[in-house]
Amino acid sequence: MNQTSASDVLRALTLGLRVNPTTEAYPRNSESRTDFEEVEIDSLERIAQEVFDCQKCGLCLTRNAAVPGMGVREPLVLVVGEAPGADEDKQGLPFVGKAGAYLDEWLKALGFSRQDTVYITNLIKCRPPQNRDPHPDEIQQCSPYLDRQIALLKPRTILTVGRVPSAHFLGGAHRMEDIHGRVYEFRGIPVVPTYHPAAVLRNPDLRPVVWKDLKNLHTLLVVKGLAGPLPTRSTR
Numbered sequence: 355m356n357q358t359s360a361s362d363v364l365r366a367l368t369l370g371l372r373v374n375p376t377t378e379a380y381p382r383n384s385e386s387r388t389d390f391e392e393v394e395i396d397s398l399e400r401i402a403q404e405v406f407d408c409q410k411c412g413l414c415l416t417r418n419a420a421v422p423g424m425g426v427r428e429p430l431v432l433v434v435g436e437a438p439g440a441d442e443d444k445q446g447l448p449f450v451g452k453a454g455a456y457l458d459e460w461l462k463a464l465g466f467s468r469q470d471t472v473y474i475t476n477l478i479k480c481r482p483p484q485n486r487d488p489h490p491d492e493i494q495q496c497s498p499y500l501d502r503q504i505a506l507l508k509p510r511t512i513l514t515v516g517r518v519p520s521a522h523f524l525g526g527a528h529r530m531e532d533i534h535g536r537v538y539e540f541r542g543i544p545v546v547p548t549y550h551p552a553a554v555l556r557n558p559d560l561r562p563v564v565w566k567d568l569k570n571l572h573t574l575l576v577v578k579g580l581a582g583p584l585p586t587r588s589t590r
C-alpha cells in the first residue's frame with residue numbers, strides 16, 4: 355500500500371466517509387485514478403440547515419421560521435403533521451401551542467415523549483398563510499426533506515395526524531373517516547393515520563376514535579417487544 359492510499363483510508367474512516375465499493379481499496383498501481391471517492395453523508399443537521407435556508411417554494415416568502423422537526427433518532431414513533439401553524443412559525447419548533455400540548459398528552463398516555471422516544475415533524479416545513487392546505491407543488495418541493503428524514507431516523511412506526519400527511523403516505527386523496535382505524539405500510543414501516551390534535555380539540559367526539567388509533571399504534575410496538583404495557587395512569 356503506498357502512503358497516499360493509507361492516509362486516504364484513514365481520512366475516510368475518521369470522517370465517516372464511505373469508501374466507494376467499486377474502487378479498489380488498495381490499488382496495486384500508484385498511478386491509478388483517484389483511489390477513493392468521497393460520498394456526502396446525509397444527516398439530520400444537514401437537512402435542518404437546508405430547510406432553514408430553503409427557497410424552493412413560495413412559502414419561504416411568508417414564513418417567519420422554517421421548522422425541520424425535533425426528537426430522537428430511531429424513534430418508536432415518528433409523528434408527521436401537515437405544516438407548522440402560527441405558534442410553530444413563531445418558535446421554529448413543531449407542535450407547540452395548544453395542539454402541541456395535546457399531542458404531548460397523547461404520547462404520555464402511551465408512555466412516550468418527544469424527549470426520549472418520539473420524533474415530530476411535518477410534511478411541509480414552512481407555514482402556509484392563514485393555515486391553508488399546502489398546494490400540491492409545495493408538497494412536491496418539500497416532501498423530499500421528509501423522505502430523507504425517514505431514511506435517517508429509521509422510525510419503528512409512523513403516526514400521521516390529519517388528512518394531508520395521511521394522504522401523502524397512502525397516496526391519493528382520502529377522508530380521515532375512511533382511512534383511520536387501519537394500519538398501512540410505507541417502505542416497510544407501519545403507518546397509523548389519525549386525526550390532528552387541533553381537530554380533536556375542536557370536536558371532542560373524536561377523542562375515543564383517536565384513542566383507539568393510538569392503542570393500535572401501541573399494540574404494534576408491544577408485539578415487536580419495543581413497548582411495555584400502557585401506563586396505568588394516563589391523561590387520556
Ligand code: SF4
Pocket residue numbers: 405408409410411412413414420478479480492495496
Ligand atoms: S415549505 Fe419546504 S420547499 Fe417550501 S420553502 Fe419551506 S422548506 Fe422549502
